[in-house]
Amino acid sequence: MFPHIIHHGARDGVTGSCHELQVSDQDSLLIDCGLFQGAEVSPEGAGAAQLAIEFPVDRVRALVVTHVHIDHVGRIPYLLAAGFKGPIYCSEPSALLLPLVLEDAMRVGVTHNKQLIDRYITYIRKQLRPLPYGHWQPLETQGDTPLAIRLQRAGHILGSAWVECRTGEGDDSTSVIFSGDLGSRDTPLLVDPDQPAGCDILVLESTYGDRLHENREGRIHTLKGMLERALGNQGTAIIPAFSIGRTQELLYEIEEIIHREAQKPTPSGGLDWQSLNIILDSPLAARFTEVYRQLKPYWDAEAKQKLDAGRHPLAFEQLTTVDSHREHLKLVEYLARTRQPAVVLAAGGMCAGGRVVNYLKAMLGDRRHDVLFVGYQARGTPGRYIQEYGPRGGYVYLDGEKIEIHAAVFTLSGYSAHADQQGLVEFVDGMATKPREVRLVHGDEQARRELGGKLQKYGLRVSGVPQ
Numbered sequence: 105m106f107p108h109i110i111h112h113g114a115r116d117g118v119t120g121s122c123h124e125l126q127v128s129d130q131d132s133l134l135i136d137c138g139l140f141q142g143a144e145v146s147p148e149g150a151g152a153a154q155l156a157i158e159f160p161v162d163r164v165r166a167l168v169v170t171h172v173h174i175d176h177v178g179r180i181p182y183l184l185a186a187g188f189k190g191p192i193y194c195s196e197p198s199a200l201l202l203p204l205v206l207e208d209a210m211r212v213g214v215t216h217n218k219q220l221i222d223r224y225i226t227y228i229r230k231q232l233r234p235l236p237y238g239h240w241q242p243l244e245t246q247g248d249t250p251l252a253i254r255l256q257r258a259g260h261i262l263g264s265a266w267v268e269c270r271t272g273e274g275d276d277s278t279s280v281i282f283s284g285d286l287g288s289r290d291t292p293l294l295v296d297p298d299q300p301a302g303c304d305i306l307v308l309e310s311t312y313g314d315r316l317h318e319n320r321e322g323r324i325h326t327l328k329g330m331l332e333r334a335l336g337n338q339g340t341a342i343i344p345a346f347s348i349g350r351t352q353e354l355l356y357e358i359e360e361i362i363h364r365e366a367q368k369p370t371p372s373g374g375l376d377w378q379s380l381n382i383i384l385d386s387p388l389a390a391r392f393t394e395v396y397r398q399l400k401p402y403w404d405a406e407a408k409q410k411l412d413a414g415r416h417p418l419a420f421e422q423l424t425t426v427d428s429h430r431e432h433l434k435l436v437e438y439l440a441r442t443r444q445p446a447v448v449l450a451a452g453g454m455c456a457g458g459r460v461v462n463y464l465k466a467m468l469g470d471r472r473h474d475v476l477f478v479g480y481q482a483r484g485t486p487g488r489y490i491q492e493y494g495p496r497g498g499y500v501y502l503d504g505e506k507i508e509i510h511a512a513v514f515t516l517s518g519y520s521a522h523a524d525q526q527g528l529v530e531f532v533d534g535m536a537t538k539p540r541e542v543r544l545v546h547g548d549e550q551a552r553r554e555l556g557g558k559l560q561k562y563g564l565r566v567s568g569v570p571q
Contacts, residue, residue, distance in 0.1 A: 106249065107271050107278055109307065112159055113138060114546045115568070118311050119175040119482055121546065124164070125280060127271045128247035134167045134188075135267055135282045139178030139209075141454060141482045155179055155213070157186035166243050168253060169194040170284025171264035172201045172348060178209050181224065191233045193241065195255055197263030197399050199234035201348065201392065208347075208388050212457075237265065237298070259287030259297035260521050261349035262399055268303065279303040281539075285311070285546070286523040286531060290320050292356040293396070293417075295404050297523075302537025308528065310547030310568075311480055313555025317524040318516070326516055327354075328361050330476055331447060333512070335375040338443035339472030342511075344460045344487060346453035346479050347389040349521045352396045354449060354478065356407070356417045358382055363415065378422070379445060385426040385435065385459050386451035393418050432459050440466040453479050455487035455502070464490070465502050473511040480522070483548070491515060529558050544568035 107127050113120030113136075120140035126132040139155070161183065169177055169192060180192075194202060203225050210221045235241055235255050242252045250273055255265035264287065269280045281303040289296045318326065334341040345351045365377045384390055397418050400411065410417050426432050439446055452458025467473040468490075475494065481487035489500045494513030499506055523531065532542060542564050544552045549570040556569030 121176045128249045130247040131245040136176040138176040161188045195263045196234040256298035260285040280305045292353040302535040306539040310544045311522045313551035341447045345449040348392040359417045359420045381446040390425045454485040477515045
């Protein structure tokens with residue numbers, strides 16, 4: 105009967121990550137507690153507009169945060185409101201980043217009362233229990249079944265982790281791994297994901313279980329082509345930005361492209377790369393970028409070498425950040441009216457809100473401009489509609505307004521923070537002791553079906569595969 109896993113989110117879709125590992129009648133552990141996005145809902149019926157926790161929390165002894173993306177942590181305020189008072193375990197970098205994410209989530213979705221938000225964040229900080237990677241942490245339980253956890257690098261964003269849970273003792277012990285979101289190898293700034301030796305049960309994400317990403321040089325080449333389009337068309341390349349992870353990786357790669365061009369006697373195409381403005385129009389992303397700079401000890405060897413050479417991959421000369429809303433509105437009007445080439449990373453990764461919406465409303469109808477998606481677009485979000493219908497010359501509704509799409513629309517899956525099908529298969533196949541069960545979560549039907557078929561060819565028992 106135990107351990108028993110209950111999926112409160114991301115079971116049939118990608119967002120709303122929330123998984124409960126029940127080890128006895130009295131004790132369980134919660135892995136993530138995230139927001140649903142777009143049309144996705146929980147098994148209990150909670151969706152983007154219904155946020156209350158609809159499962160009992162009295163047996164939940166602790167919460168483990170795999171990483172700080174909103175679809176993994178955004179419902180923590182509602183978990184506390186439901187009565188959870190236990191510790192929140194996460195990696196040491198995540199402990200610095202999580203309060204920023206939750207402060208923003210509170211401001212956007214709960215209240216603008218600064219005193220209330222400050223009290224809440226103070227409470228969160230007291231509950232945080234940062235763990236170093238590779239450290240076994242025993243958890244307090246009320247029953248007789250011992251439980252311990254260990255975090256290992258997941259390579260998804262800075263501070264991300266997969267979680268190994270050990271329940272029971274000796275021959276009666278069971279090892280359960282929750283992958284969280286796994287990243288690709290050779291991701292900018294990040295150390296590669298750690299490889300598990302094995303486990304009994306693996307709960308595995310499958311977001312890109314049906315596709316392969318471009319390699320790093322390929323995606324840099326594609327990104328460079330996008331920048332050249334902006335320069336050549338004297339237009340704006342709009343990148344809907346997820347505040348943490350991909351934004352910092354993109355800045356890192358853009359700095360690399362500009363640096364390479366500066367070393368050439370004649371830049372590519374004779375274009376004036378020094379005239380290309382790189383604009384970060386997201387106060388939250390700017391704050392995360394600053395914390396990323398503070399977390400340089402966690403950067404990979406390549407990034408550290410750039411620092412040693414005197415380069416500043418997250419604070420280079422052509423990078424401008426936009427803070428105030430007034431400054432943002434003036435910039436949108438200026439870029440839409442003039443022929444000043446620019447790359448704008450604007451808040452609102454799925455285009456359902458944030459500053460990117462103003463750019464899209466002003467520029468989607470103009471062929472000079474481009475939209476570049478670098479992250480997953482959930483079903484039912486404006487980003488998914490633009491991604492699907494933009495290349496066909498379709499339209500999208502933004503703030504209730506029908507906007508024709510004449511701008512070019514591109515998707516760079518190679519910059520996804522998620523591992524592709526090959527990376528997910530290798531994560532499992534690299535285990536010396538194969539799991540007796542692999543549960544697929546965090547994926548649309550096609551992604552789970554295709555990844556499940558691949559894993560079954562290795563003789564693995566796979567659940568969560570649609571028929």
